[in-house]
Amino acid sequence: MSEDKQFFGQHLFICMNQRDDGRECCAERGAHAAQKHLKARVKELGLSRSGEVRVNQAGCLGRCEEGPVIVIYPQGTWYTYVDNEDLDEIIDVHLVGGKVVDRLKI
Numbered sequence: 800m801s802e803d804k805q806f807f808g809q810h811l812f813i814c815m816n817q818r819d820d821g822r823e824c825c826a827e828r829g830a831h832a833a834q835k836h837l838k839a840r841v842k843e844l845g846l847s848r849s850g851e852v853r854v855n856q857a858g859c860l861g862r863c864e865e866g867p868v869i870v871i872y873p874q875g876t877w878y879t880y881v882d883n884e885d886l887d888e889i890i891d892v893h894l895v896g897g898k899v900v901d902r903l904k905i
């Protein structure tokens with residue numbers, strides 16, 4: 800393994816799954832706008848450049864009824880969100896501050 804290869808400290812997966820059969824899905828609950836906001840905010844804070852955080856799109860994460868959902872590793876913490884304020888709180892408190900956002904945890 801190369802010495803200078805960089806790995807991310809925390810990996811955030813956001814479900815972007817779209818269903819066309821009427822069943823619940825994260826895409827119908829704002830996941831696309833949320834993903835854009837997360838990427839922009841993480842970049843703005845310099846977290847992606849420093850290697851602290853990576854934001855990735857995911858397919859169905861299997862918790863559709865609780866969605867929209869995010870999961871952050873290595874902690875394995877699951878969140879839901881409603882708006883950009885919720886996403887900012889997850890970034891500020893969890894990704895930067897290292898604490899769980901209890902009110903959004905699922």
Ligand code: FES
Pocket residue numbers: 814815816817823824825826858859860861862863866867868
């Ligand atoms: S559609 Fe998002 S968890 Fe299943």
